[in-house]
Amino acid sequence: DAKTTQPNSMESNEEEPVHLPCNHSTISGTDYIHWYRQLPSQGPEYVIHGLTSNVNNRMASLAIAEDRKSSTLILHRATLRDAAVYYCIPNAGGTSYGKLTFGQGTILTVHP
Amino acid sequence: EAQVTQNPRYLITVTGKKLTVTCSQNMNHEYMSWYRQDPGLGLRQIYYSMNVEVTDKGDVPEGYKVSRKEKRNFPLILESPSPNQTSLYFCASSFYPLQGTGEQYFGPGTRLTVT
DSSP, rough: OOOOBSEEEEEEETTSSSSEEEETOOOOTTTTEEEEETTTHHHEEEEEEEEESSSOOOEEEEEEEEEEEEEEOOOOOGGGOEEEEEEEEEEEEETTTOOOOOOOEEEEEEEE | OEEEEESSSEEEEEETEEEEEEEEEOOOOSEEEEEEEEETTEEEEEEEEEEEEEEEEEEEOTOOEOSSSSSTTTOOEEESOGGGGEEEEEEEEEEEHHHHHHOEEOOOOOOEEEE
C-alpha cells in the first residue's frame, strides 16, 4: 500500500475555504486517491475520489498534482458539520481492490 | 435509503461467551468487510468478502470468523471473545472492484466491551 502523510490537525473558521493536503509519493499508476471523513461517533463517510484529473462533487473538490505524488481536498465553505477526521487513502489494486488502509488522518476543527 | 446496518450497536459481554455482530446492506454490493477501530491504531481490516461464499483474511483476523451465505449479510463471529477484542467495529460494503466506483459505505458501528 502507498504510504500517506497528512497533517495531524488543521483549523478553520466557518464559511472559509479549507485545503487539506496529503502526500502519497509512493502511489502506483493505477491507484485511485480516495478521501473519507469520520464525524464524531460515526462511521467513515466517503467524500471524493480521483485518478489523475481534478474532481468536484457536492461535498468537495479534489486537486491532484500532475505527478500524482500529492493531492489536496478542498472544502469550499467550511461548516461546523465539517469538523471531522479526514483520511486520504490511495486504493491499492490487485487483490486488495476493496481494502481501504486508513492512516491517522487530519483532525479538522471548525470555529464558529 | 441506501444503508449498512449493524446490530447490536452496543454490547458488553464476558470473556469466552460467543457472540455475533450482524451486518446487512441493501445496495446489492458484492464487497463487504469488517474493520475495527482502536485509539492510536486507526481502522484495521479484519475480514472481507468479494461475493457470496468468498471470504478472506484482512490484517487482523485472529479471534474472528465470518460467513457470507447471502449477498446482503456479512456477520462477524467471535467464538471466544477476549478483552483485547474490546473495540469499535465497523462493517462496510461497496461494489467490486472499488476503484472506479469510489464509494464504500460504512455502518454506524458496534461498540463491544469484553470484560
